[in-house]
Amino acid sequence: MYEAHILFDGYCRPTKGGVFANxxxxxxxxxxxxxxxxxTPWDKKDLVKAIEQRGVTCEDINYVVSTHGHSDHVGNNNLFLKAQHIVGRCVSYEQLYYDDSAFFNADGVYEIDENVRIVSTPGHTxxxxxxxxxxxxxxxxxxxxLFEREEDIEDESIWLNAGSENSDLQRKNRNTILSQVDWIVPGHGPMFSTKNYKL
Ligand SMILES: [Zn+2]
Known part of the structure; x- marks a missing residue:
C-alpha cells in the first residue's frame, strides 16, 4: 500500500504574453x-526541501515519472540519480534507453509493483x-x-486550450481513467474526488 503526498499543487493562468504555470x-x-x-529547474531548492520534509532524500527515490516531456514536468529529473527515469513511454537509466516492450506490455501497462501501474494515456501528447x-x-x-484541473470536466475548452495532440484519444482516456479511480491528481490543479463524475 502507498501514501500519496502532493508536494505542490499545479496551476495555469493567463498572463501578459502567455501563461503562468507549473x-x-x-x-x-x-x-x-x-x-x-x-x-521547473527553478524549483530545485523547494522540491528538495519538500521531499526531505517527508523523511525521504533524493537518493531514496527509485522511480521518477514524468507524465510527458514538457519542460514543467521534467525540470528536476536530474536530482534523482538512483532512480529509473520514465518520461512518457521512454524508460532509461543513466545512458541505457530500454526498448519500450521491455517494460510496457501490449496493453500499454508497466507494472512497477502490485500497487503501482504506469498506463499509457495518450492525448495531450x-x-x-x-x-x-x-x-x-x-x-x-x-x-x-490528461486532466488540467477538476473544472475541465465541465468545461472542455480548458484541456483543449492547454494543447492536445490527439483530442479524440484524450477524451477516451479521460473517460476511462475517470471511471477507474477514486481520486485524480491533475497536471495543473489540486487533487479531486471522482465520485461526482461517475456515470
Ligand atoms: Zn503541463
Missing amino acids: CTCTLLRGPNNIIVDTL ESDVSVIVRTVDGLIGVVGD
Missing part, C-alpha cells in the same frame, strides 16, 4: 519511492502516461495533463 508534483511512498512530475496507485485512501490516478 505542474502538480506528487511523491508516492511505499515499497518504492516514486516522484511524479518534477516542476502522443506518449503521455498516468500513474495509477493503490493507497490507504483508495485508488489514485496521477495523470499529468
Whole structure:
C-alpha cells in the first residue's frame, strides 16, 4: 500500500504574453519511492526541501515519472540519480534507453509493483502516461495533463486550450481513467474526488 503526498499543487493562468504555470508534483511512498512530475529547474531548492520534509532524500527515490516531456514536468529529473527515469513511454537509466516492450506490455501497462501501474494515456501528447496507485485512501490516478484541473470536466475548452495532440484519444482516456479511480491528481490543479463524475 502507498501514501500519496502532493508536494505542490499545479496551476495555469493567463498572463501578459502567455501563461503562468507549473505542474502538480506528487511523491508516492511505499515499497518504492516514486516522484511524479518534477516542476521547473527553478524549483530545485523547494522540491528538495519538500521531499526531505517527508523523511525521504533524493537518493531514496527509485522511480521518477514524468507524465510527458514538457519542460514543467521534467525540470528536476536530474536530482534523482538512483532512480529509473520514465518520461512518457521512454524508460532509461543513466545512458541505457530500454526498448519500450521491455517494460510496457501490449496493453500499454508497466507494472512497477502490485500497487503501482504506469498506463499509457495518450492525448495531450502522443506518449503521455498516468500513474495509477493503490493507497490507504483508495485508488489514485496521477495523470499529468490528461486532466488540467477538476473544472475541465465541465468545461472542455480548458484541456483543449492547454494543447492536445490527439483530442479524440484524450477524451477516451479521460473517460476511462475517470471511471477507474477514486481520486485524480491533475497536471495543473489540486487533487479531486471522482465520485461526482461517475456515470
Ligand atoms: Zn503541463
